[in-house]
Amino acid sequence: MSPLPRGKAPQMAIRRLSMYYRTLASLREQGVENVSSEHLSELTGSTAAQVRRDLAYFGSFGRRGVGYEVRTLQAHMREILGIGQGWPMALVGVGNLGSALLAYDGFPRQGFRIVEAFDSDPRRVGTVVRDVVVKPMDQLRDTIQARKIAMALVAVPAKAAQGVTQQLIDAGVRCLLNFAPISLKVPPDVYLASVDLSIEVEYLSYLLRESVAVNADSGPELTGLGNTVPG
Amino acid sequence: MSPLPRGKAPQMAIRRLSMYYRTLASLREQGVENVSSEHLSELTGSTAAQVRRDLAYFGSFGRRGVGYEVRTLQAHMREILGIGQGWPMALVGVGNLGSALLAYDGFPRQGFRIVEAFDSDPRRVGTVVRDVVVKPMDQLRDTIQARKIAMALVAVPAKAAQGVTQQLIDAGVRCLLNFAPISLKVPPDVYLASVDLSIEVEYLSYLLRESVAVNADSGPELTGLGNTVPG
DNA sequence: TTTGCCACGTGAAACATATCACAAGCACTT
DNA sequence: AAGTGCTTGTGATATGTTTCACGTGGCAAA
Structure with a gap:
């Protein structure tokens, strides 16, 4: 079906795919059936060539002279990004930020759900936030192993972050999204x-x-976010 | 006051400077007086050469054979990053995320303070979060102009984000940190x-x-997408 | 003063990413 | 069937970033 060994995509390309995906969802809601790289680039703040190149890392999804079919392109993006696999996520730290993450509707809308939450503060343990019961830290390992959770969000104070990270890794978590202002050490x-x-x-x-x-007005800047470290 | 930029630094280099800055602050708390690029790289997950190059974009702050003096290097980072100028910030959108941002102590610790907050929801207007009174949107322009606020945080739903952004720009804001899952259009x-x-x-x-x-080495799998082995 | 070692700063090389430009392919018309 | 107009997919090219490798200056001790 697909010619397998396409080159490896730059990390930034992956992030742009997420934007394309969302934009496609929006277009579909508006009833748009086809879109060109030019159009997609305008909507996402990219360039047409960039869009085509980004997509080309994974296959050829368009038709020359026509463009891309919104529906199928979106499906491909979903497949590539692993959306729809519905990865369950764990949250550690149910403070202000953690609560906001639990309430963030962008996650479920993209198929990601926080299914477990943990906190070390006894006053928070047992409370229910958005249908999720906050559990104590000593249940972290068993719960995560039992539910085979591979992704976790770390929303604890900087001082606690490395320790929490280690606990999560020991429990089998493979992916971490860290919100603590500290550079975490993780195995490769x-x-x-x-x-x-x-x-x-x-x-x-x-x-x-x-x-x-x-x-001097030197440069327009449009920056995406962020920084990722593969082990 | 300003040590002129020697060359233009990559955007990622600037972000790394922030990490160096925080690490230096931590070292100073521990009483460490000198640090080498090697040591700093270990603490930040960078490389020694990268650290030296990043710093070299802005000057030469170290002493050969010795390393960098924590105190003075930190001061230089602070100067470069504009920390300590104490830029006042405005927040638009005091929902879950907005409230978390108001409570985030990383901002004041780095010298940034949210001094004004706005929301379109009448039920939120007038409430006080962390000493900040939530104001209605129609006071946004005058307030921001009066206080000469140049930085704003956008924490509103995606649909409202572009409109809010325009209002902020019209009011004179020069820097935006957007949390809405949408690609904002801003002038150069x-x-x-x-x-x-x-x-x-x-x-x-x-x-x-x-x-x-x-x-899954065998590799037939559902998708047949190209993959590459991580290093 | 001389010796030895150390770590910075930096040109140059290697690598990564983005942009250009165009052949190839498709739809539609004549 | 051939022509026209449009847009993809992709070599080639340009640009940007990281890494390498080493000259340079600096400190300490003999």
Whole structure:
């Protein structure tokens, strides 16, 4: 079916696929049936060539002279990104940020659900947030193993993050999304992505300060986020 | 005051500077006075050469044969990143995520403070979160202009994000940190960074799915997508 | 002063990613 | 059946980033 050994895609290309996927979902809601790389690039802030190249890492999904069929392209994106496998996720740390993550409807909408939550604070243990019962840390290992959870969100204070990470890895978690402002150490076979709010704000601060200092309008900047470290 | 930029640094280099900065702060708390690029790289998950190159974009802050003095290097990072200028920030959208952002102590710790918050929901307007009074949207423009706020956090639903962004830009905001899962359009002189949780999770999902496919060595599997072996 | 070692700073090489530009293929018309 | 117009998919090219490797300056001890 597909010519297998396509080249490996850059990490940023994968992230752009997510955007394409969402945009396709939106187009489909609007009843749009076909889309060109040009059109898709306008909607996602990319370029037409970039869109085509990104897709080409995984196959050829369009028809020359016509464009891409929204429905099938979306299906391919879903397949590639593993959306729809419905990976269950665990959350550690049910503070302000953790609660916000539990309430974030973007996850279920993309097929990801937080099915377990853990916290070390006895006052939070036992509470129910969005249908999820907060469990104590000593149930983390057994619960995650029993439910075969492979992805976890770390939303604990920086000081606790490395320890929690180790517990999760010991329990069998393969993918971590870290929100603590610290650089976590993980073994090579564990995937790690980090969302670091301070870094983002400081990056903007840098741009702002630079533009003020230089005073010359040097560069338009459109940055995506983030930083990922494969083990 | 400003040590002129020597060359333009890659965006990722700036983000790494933030990590160096935090690591330096931590070292200083521990009483460490000097640090080598080697040591710093271990603590941040970078490489020694990378650390030196990143710093070299902005100057030469170390002493050959010795390393860097923690205190002065930290000061330089602070200067470069614009930390300590204490940029005031505005928040739009005081839902779950917005509330978490108001409570996030990483911002004030790095010298950034959310000093104004806005929401379109009348039930939220007037409430006080972390000493900040939530104001209605129609006060956004005047408030931001009066306080000369240049940075704003957008934590509203995707559908409202572009409109809010426009209001902020009209009010004079130069830097935006967007949390809505949508690709915002901004003029070239406005800086934009985005934190997109779905994209991060889907990236991990992609890695996970890929590693599973690779592991299943026999490889027929459902999809027949190209895969490459992780290093 | 000289010796020895150390770690920075940096040109150059290697690598990664993005952009260009066009042949190939499809739909539609004549 | 051939022509026209459009858009993909992809070599080739350009640009950007990371890594390598080593000259340079600096410290300490003899």
